[in-house]
Amino acid sequence: MASSGFARHYVDHAASSALRPSAAAAVRGAWEAVGNPSSLHASGRRARAILENAREQLADAVGALPAEVVFTSGGTEADNLVIAGGAGWGAGEGRPFVAASTVEHPAIAQSVRALGARAVWLGVDAEGLVTGAALDSLDERVAWASVMWVNNETGAVQPLGVVVEACRRAGVRVHSDAVQALGHLPVSFAASGLDAMTLSAHKVGGPVGVGALVVRRDAPLATVSHGGGQERTLRSGTVPVALAAGFAVAAAECVAALASERARLGALRARLAAGLTGAAGVRVNGPSGPGAVSPAICHVTVPGTRADDVLFLLDAAGIDCSTGSACTAGVHQPSDVLLAMGRSEADASASVRFSFGHATTVADVEAVLAAWPDAVARARAAYGPA
């Protein structure tokens, strides 16, 4: 059980990916320039130019207009702005409800839960995909609906076209958390028909601490965070110019490499899934088939184990992975996503996620597979009646 320095096999890119050298260079290049992009003097103008270059570069990468890009501190803030802002707008429009699927990231799920009786939940099927029946329940009392593009635990790709159409029929504005989609699936805001979508830099090799709410200019959102009125008054506060520059470079790079990376990571995922399910009883969660799941996420249930033990044993073998679900005080909680898919509490407590990024190699996958049989066997031996 050697915990060997930092020669690690990192397969947790969905938690935070490795910083791309190009993004690091962009951050460094902008980091030391003095100036607030809101200032009118020369230094301010220089900062603003870097920021607006970043806005245009990011917009181009995701099929949006520069004016549609609202920089935030990350995905969580963008999700909060759209849910609270959407609810705030809807309250004055006779549309008091906000809807979200039952498999959302906590940034959406908790924001919607905080609305109390004004929350509407859209159920999912056994593969974690939002159901037609749930979408049919949307009506004129709902202001906004949010359905994630790619599930952060299972990698399941939601039927966004169907979601957008259902929302249109009911006059409901629609948002998607696209944090896990960018770089792994084609993401075009304009083509999607969405009113808003959330992005995060560090999931695609950009810096931590910056994200964006891409939002149509006519999308009705109340301002919920007040200040100097930056970023279309939706997100006040000085924009971190250097982080935005790094974000844009990372986004542009991952989108440019999308076709080859999809194929490369898809092949790695297939190899990993085949190897992991070689251990008795192990099953891959979420949908299967081309386009139905992210090539970058492989989520498996290992019956008869605690996820914490599997993770510990892999950690000791030099492999960084996670459950992808919430942990409280260092203890993993049963996955709300798997529970929403109708799986048992035991399954929801016995699932681990491997996730890939630009830095993932075949050696990482081979290392996981080499450690896997022993980790599964030991974790099963350690699984008492606790």
Added chain:
Amino acid sequence: MSGGVDSSVAAARLVADGHEVVGVHLALNRHPEAYRSGSRGCCSLEDAQDARRVADVLGIPFYVWDFSERFHCDVVENFVAEYAAGRTPNPCLRCNEKIKFAAVLDRGLALGFDAVATGHYARLDWADDEARLYRAADAAKDQSYVLGVLTQEQLRRSLFPLYGTEKPQVRAEAAALGLRVAAKPDSHDICFISDGDTAGFLTRALGERDGTIVDTAGTVVGRHAGHHQFTVGQRRGLRLGVPATDGRPRYVLGISPATNTVTVGPREGLAVSAIEAIRPTWAVAEPRLGRWRGLVQVRAHGAAMPCAIAADADGVRVDLDASAEGIAPGQAAVLYDGDLVVGAATIASAA
């Protein structure tokens, strides 16, 4: 690693000795409080964070293991049930017996570890392939009593790196290593009763039930709201309406859960010279059956009392050389031969 100074220094010593150490903090409360209040307990999220920071400094992996369900069933519910049955349990002993050196140890062994180490003050020596548990060098901190319920099998997989050290030295060692917990206060109370109000905790768990307080002649001298709010030897809080005829203080002499009656009487009534104890466990490799002379301790910080011991597979009878007070059913009688822990049994009756 509770987040306290003892387990922190225990871990540091193992690291220094070249062991491959992984820090484990036990999540024992289903609803942990975010922050410590006062010096009580070791189960808040802040305590877990303290332990995590020690592991960072020591450069060892750190995990939180959730044993809250097991702890609730094996320790908390047992604690309540024992009080409901009129007995006086020691939950720390129970936790060592059922959680730390059982559930945690089993899980660790299955995962590939060799032993569980804790910050308890006790000495473990090997002799002829037997792990022998002795009192710690620091008599004031000696914790061999709460380890007395461990069996030879458990002791063989245990390490107590703090043996032979006195507490101030442990704190100095922590400070020298740059551990911020060096000056953290000790925890004294029952960890799952964070406000220290045991009677209140038991009342919440068991409810109130009106009952009588009687003297040794059976005369009703007061009322109470539940026998579980009393322990044998208690003097305060009796709130008796009728003074004793001799005017002397009265103590709880006995508790009858079946009739919800508490019996009080003069201090002499507490004197006990014989103890019957059941379910013996043996720290030594060979159960010490038959008759032998030794020492018995019945409380965590109680005295070791010279006695004659008669043991068989089902129980132990202890005849004290000198009578003693405050011995109640439910307490553990830990048997010593000098400083060597021989075994333990649960007190069923005392006379």
